[in-house]
Each structure stands twice: as structure tokens, then as C-alpha cells.
Amino acid sequence: MTALVLAAPLPIVLVVGVIVVLASACAACAAILDLDLRWRLPRRDRRVALLEREKDIAAGLGWPWPRWVALRLSFIGLGLVVAWLTGVALLWVIGPIAGAVGFRFALAGRAAGRRLRMERSFLGQLRNLRDRMALSNQSLDTALQELGRNAGPDLGYVLAPLARGGSTLANVVEMGVRARSPIVEQAAAVLIWARSRSSDFLIQTIDTVLLPVGEAQLAIQEESMVTLAQQRAVTFAMATLIGAMLATALSIDSLRAYYQSLAGQVVLTVVVLLFAALVVLLGMIVRPQSWTRWNLRRLAEEQERLGG
Amino acid sequence: MADLLQVVPFALVALLAVAIWALGLSRLDVFTPDDVRAWRRLVALRGYATRAGRMERVAARVPLLRRLQEELDLHRQLAIAGWSETPSGFLLRAFFLSLLSMAVFLSLLAVGLIVNRDWPLPPAVALLVAALTFALQVSWLRSRARARQQLSERALGDMMMLVAIMTDGRGLQVEDAVRILSRCVDHPALQAIVDARGWQRLVHQPHHTTIELYRRIGAEYGIPLFGVVADAAANANVGMSERETYTRVARAVYQNRLADSRFQAARAKTLVTVPVAMMLIPLLLLIGAPIFATISGGLGLG
Numbered sequence: 001m002t003a004l005v006l007a008a009p010l011p012i013v014l015v016v017g018v019i020v021v022l023a024s025a026c027a028a029c030a031a032i033l034d035l036d037l038r039w040r041l042p043r044r045d046r047r048v049a050l051l052e053r054e055k056d057i058a059a060g061l062g063w064p065w066p067r068w069v070a071l072r073l074s075f076i077g078l079g080l081v082v083a084w085l086t087g088v089a090l091l092w093v094i095g096p097i098a099g100a101v102g103f104r105f106a107l108a109g110r111a112a113g114r115r116l117r118m119e120r121s122f123l124g125q126l127r128n129l130r131d132r133m134a135l136s137n138q139s140l141d142t143a144l145q146e147l148g149r150n151a152g153p154d155l156g157y158v159l160a161p162l163a164r165g166g167s168t169l170a171n172v173v174e175m176g177v178r179a180r181s182p183i184v185e186q187a188a189a190v191l192i193w194a195r196s197r198s199s200d201f202l203i204q205t206i207d208t209v210l211l212p213v214g215e216a217q218l219a220i221q222e223e224s225m226v227t228l229a230q231q232r233a234v235t236f237a238m239a240t241l242i243g244a245m246l247a248t249a250l251s252i253d254s255l256r257a258y259y260q261s262l263a264g265q266v267v268l269t270v271v272v273l274l275f276a277a278l279v280v281l282l283g284m285i286v287r288p289q290s291w292t293r294w295n296l297r298r299l300a301e302e303q304e305r306l307g308g
Numbered sequence: 309m310a311d312l313l314q315v316v317p318f319a320l321v322a323l324l325a326v327a328i329w330a331l332g333l334s335r336l337d338v339f340t341p342d343d344v345r346a347w348r349r350l351v352a353l354r355g356y357a358t359r360a361g362r363m364e365r366v367a368a369r370v371p372l373l374r375r376l377q378e379e380l381d382l383h384r385q386l387a388i389a390g391w392s393e394t395p396s397g398f399l400l401r402a403f404f405l406s407l408l409s410m411a412v413f414l415s416l417l418a419v420g421l422i423v424n425r426d427w428p429l430p431p432a433v434a435l436l437v438a439a440l441t442f443a444l445q446v447s448w449l450r451s452r453a454r455a456r457q458q459l460s461e462r463a464l465g466d467m468m469m470l471v472a473i474m475t476d477g478r479g480l481q482v483e484d485a486v487r488i489l490s491r492c493v494d495h496p497a498l499q500a501i502v503d504a505r506g507w508q509r510l511v512h513q514p515h516h517t518t519i520e521l522y523r524r525i526g527a528e529y530g531i532p533l534f535g536v537v538a539d540a541a542a543n544a545n546v547g548m549s550e551r552e553t554y555t556r557v558a559r560a561v562y563q564n565r566l567a568d569s570r571f572q573a574a575r576a577k578t579l580v581t582v583p584v585a586m587m588l589i590p591l592l593l594l595i596g597a598p599i600f601a602t603i604s605g606g607l608g609l610g
Contacts, residue, residue: 285580287572290462
């Protein structure tokens with residue numbers, strides 16, 4: 001500070017001095033008043049939401065969580081390997097990011113498609129449930145157990161808890177939690193609230209509430225899927241084209257030398273930023289419907305609190 | 309030394325300004341802990357509300373501040389966004405952050421001044437930065453309020469199927485069913501309105517029935533679905549089956565969403581051409597930049 005005072009003329013010292021005092025005082029006030037300048041959503045919630053989205057995709061693909069994490073880490077590593085092989089410094093940053101984001105993006109469509117197939121099968125199983133109760137006079141618990149045992153390939157993992165006896169309420173909750181699908185979650189919520197009524201009430205509920213509303217929900221999901229497919233097709237085509245162009249350019253010595261220079265790195269950064277901005281823009285134009293997610297455990301607690 | 313002495317009055321003025329500012333903030337209870345706020349709310353509900361602080365009353369009387377609060381619709385926006393600050397508190401915090409951003413920007417300019425012996429940008433730009441910071445905070449509040457409105461409306465629509473079961477099968481009132489279900493949604497937007505009388509922040513008029521209350525909540529919080537539920541409740545009150553009534557609302561909600569999805573998909577087919585066409589730019593840049601650099605180098609331009 002003393003050197004600054006000696007080197008700089010008075011107006012500079014004045015401006016800097018006043019600014020430093022202002023800034024320091026502001027910071028002190030913020031500290032004394034315990035002012036929270038961070039994003040209002042608690043950090044833990046943000047982290048959990050991010051993790052939940054990852055788990056949704058893994059569940060949509062029918063993969064165990066550890067496999068999903070291992071594959072994501074592998075693709076990040078692959079990005080680093082590509083950077084090492086090409087010798088382009090910027091790829092040390094872009095490579096892992098592309099590996100992390102690209103892998104998720106590449107499989108998100110497949111996960112959504114698989115989830116839709118599972119939801120369709122689930123509505124079919126609801127019809128089975130209704131028939132078992134209405135025509136075969138089975139109780140809800142028995143009918144659910146039977147469904148769990150003959151779930152079929154798309155629903156094997158989701159309906160597995162129903163087959164294992166014990167508390168029906170806990171099994172239905174577990175089914176909803178495993179599915180990570182709005183349609184299954186809502187159906188599970190309805191079963192939680194309706195299961196202690198008579199069989200006739202349940203059959204009526206499935207006929208007049210669950211099936212028609214479920215069909216309407218499925219139609220929305222299908223429409224969202226079409227929209228999502230459009231977005232993904234365009235992004236894939238452009239990413240492939242850019243990737244192929246970059247690979248071609250880096251395989252030619254003179255062009256690789258250019259991209260290893262500072263000017264080349266700047267161009268590469270601009271290209272990546274432009275591409276990312278356009279993908280974001282595409283996502284904003286084509287946005288699928290989102291759904292309310294239920295905390296089924298809490299719902300079961302509330303139901304039990306009101307007397308099962 | 310004499311130079312430094314000349315700085316002292318400026319520094320003292322700055323310190324004084326900041327001290328007054330801090331005093332104002334503390335007197336306005338801007339950063340009062342939530343527990344204290346909860347107690348005060350309880351006191352207000354019991355009819356033992358204490359008078360607003362002197363500073364707050366003064367702030368409420370200043371025409372400029374009052375007009376600004378009205379123009380920005382701060383009271384409503386803060387309630388919908390679920391922020392517990394008062395409008396005056398929000399304004400003061402926004403001013404505080406604007407001032408801070410101006411100070412940071414000015415210090416950056418000062419660094420430029422020291423290095424180049426000239427202002428890199430006119431110092432007046434710092435005022436623009438402060439104005440931008442203020443506008444961003446207001447815009448953030450509005451976007452947060454809009455997001456919470458959408459979340460609440462979506463949650464209310466998604467719970468109609470369950471409301472049908474709970475009212476018909478368990479004999480619960482629609483208000484109780486909505487309140488219980490709002491606690492089981494993965495976000496607190498709707499719960500903040502319907503549970504623990506959260507609606508009292510905006511709905512002050514007396515009401516006798518849930519139907520009246522829901523109509524008022526719908527109007528005040530800008531969530532039209534509350535009005536639809538109120539109409540359904542009115543139908544159920546005159547003898548229609550509750551299950552049928554609320555299931556019909558649920559189906560109407562999903563039909564509207566389906567129509568929205570179809571409209572968006574159709575619109576996207578046209579709009580998507582814009583980013584697709586613009587994707588050619590990075591592609592051309594990738595190929596064109598080294599070629600241009602080579603040609604310009606060959607011509608001795610680079």
C-alpha cells in the first residue's frame with residue numbers, strides 16, 4: 001500500500017482508498033449481520049437434486065447405481081486419454097467435460113424410452129390387478145403378490161418387492177421408489193390410500209381413476225418423448241459432425257499444429273462455447289413436461305397417522 | 309504523509325455511510341432469524357402484534373420507496389417466491405448488493421487506472437453496473453416467484469387423483485386432503501401456501517368456506533387451478549360424487565398438459581431450425597480458422 005501511495009498520484013490513492021474502505025466495511029457488515037449471499041436453495045438440496053436426476057437415468061436404463069457411476073468415471077477418463085493422445089492443451093479441460101456430459105446425454109434418450117415402455121407395461125399390469133380382484137375374487141395382497149411373481153422383463157425389478165410378502169404398504173412404497181416414474185409413483189400413492197377400503201372400492205378406483213388418468217399421463221409422456229427425440233437427433237447430428245471434423249483436422253499435421261498454438265486454442269474454445277450455447281438454446285426451445293415427484297414414505301406415514 | 313491525510317475525510321465519510329447503512333439494516337430486521345420471525349407471526353395471529361419499527365414506518369411513508377414497492381409488486385412477489393423478507397428489507401438488500409457490485413467494479417477500474425494511467429472505461433459505467441445488479445435481483449425474484457407458481461400449480465394438478473380417493477374413500481375434506489398431500493410433494497412450494505395457514509400472507513379478507521378461500525388464493529397467488537378446484541368443491545357440495553368430480557379435474561389437467569405438449573412440439577419443429585442453422589457457424593469456424601491463418605500467414609498478413 002505504501003509503495004502504491006508513493007508511485008501513484010493522489011486521485012488514484014483517493015479512489016482506491018475510498019473503494020477499499022467501502023468494500024471492507026460492506027464485507028464487515030455482511031459478516032456481522034450474517035448476510036447470506038449464496039443461492040437460496042440449501043446446498044445440500046441442490047446436491048441431492050443433481051444426484052436424484054442421475055439416479056433417474058440409471059434406473060431408466062435398468063442399471064445398478066455403481067455401474068452407472070463406474071461408466072461415467074470411465075468416460076471422464078477417456079476424455080483425459082484423448083487429450084493426452086492429441087497433445088492439445090485445451091482438450092484436458094474439454095475432454096473430461098465432454099466425457100461426463102456427452103455420456104449422460106447419449107444415454108438419457110434410451111433411459112426415457114425404456115421408462116416409457118415400463119410405464120406402458122405397468123398400466124397393463126394394473127388391468128391385470130383389476131381382473132384378478134374382480135373376476136378371480138383375489139384379495140389385493142394376493143393379487144399384488146401374483147403380479148410381482150409374473151412381472152415380465154420390463155417390470156421385473158420394479159415389481160419384485162410385491163412378490164416378497166410381508167407388509168403390503170412397505171412393498172407398494174418400495175415399488176414406487178424403485179420405479180422412479182411419475183405414473184408408477186402416482187399409482188402407488190393411490191394404492192397406499194385405497195388399499196384399506198373394500199375390494200369393490202379398489203376395483204372402481206382402478207376402473208374410474210387410475211386407468212383413465214394413467215392413460216392421459218402416458219399420452220403426455222409419449223408426446224414429451226417425441227419432442228425430446230427431435231432435440232436429441234439434432235444435437236447428435238451436429239455433435240457427430242463437429243467431432244468428425246475435429247478428428248479429421250487433428251489427424252493432419254499442419255492443422256494439428258495450428259490447434260496446438262494459442263490462436264488455435266482460442267478458436268477451439270469459441271467453437272465449444274458456441275456449440276454448448278446452441279445446445280442450451282435447443283433445450284430451451286424444446287422442453288418436455290416435468291412432473292411432481294412424491295415422497296411415498298412420507299405419504300405412507302401420513303396415511304398410517306390417519307388410521308391406516 | 310500529507311497526501312494520506314487528505315484521504316482521511318473521504319475514508320471517514322465512507323465509514324459513516326456504511327455504518328448508517330448497517331444501522332438501517334439492523335433496525336429494519338432484514339436479517340432477523342426465522343425463529344424470531346415465527347414468534348412474531350404467532351404474536352400477530354393472536355392479535356398481539358407489535359408496531360413496526362420506526363425505521364420501517366419511515367420507509368413505508370417515503371413516497372419514492374412506497375411507489376417503488378408498488379410498481380415492482382414486491383409484497384406479492386416476495387410472498388409467492390416464499391421469501392420471508394419485507395419489501396423494504398428486500399429493497400435495502402438489493403441496494404446494498406448494488407453498492408457492493410459498484411465498489412468491486414470501481415476497484416477493478418482503479419487497478420486499470422494504476423496500470424494504464426487512464427481509466428479503462430468511464431467511471432460512470434459503475435453506475436450502470438449497480439443498476440444492472442439491482443435489475444437482476446428484481447428479475448431473480450420474479451423468476452423465482454413464477455417458478456414457484458408453476459410448481460404449485462403442477463403439484464395441485466397432480467394430486468387431484470389422490471384427492472378424489474381421499475375425499476371419497478376416507479371422508480376427508482378437500483382442504484385437509486390438499487394440505488396432507490402438499491407435505492408429501494418433493495418441493496415445498498404448495499405446502500408453503502396451504503399448510504400452516506401460509507396463505508395468510510396474501511389473503512387477508514375473511515372467508516367462510518374452503519371454496520371462498522381457494523378462489524382467493526387462486527386470485528392472489530396467480531394459480532388459476534385453485535379456482536378450478538374451488539368450482540369442483542362447489543359441485544361436490546351440491547351432491548355430485550367427490551371421486552367423479554375430482555377425477556374429472558385431474559383428467560382436465562392432463563388434457564390441458566397434453567394440448568400444451570402438442571403445441572410445443574409443433575412449435576419446436578419450426579423454431580428448431582434456428583439453432584440448427586446456427587450450428588453451422590462453429591463448424592465453419594473449426595475448418596475455416598486454420599485455413600484463414602495459413603493464407604494470411606502466406607500473404608504476410610498474420
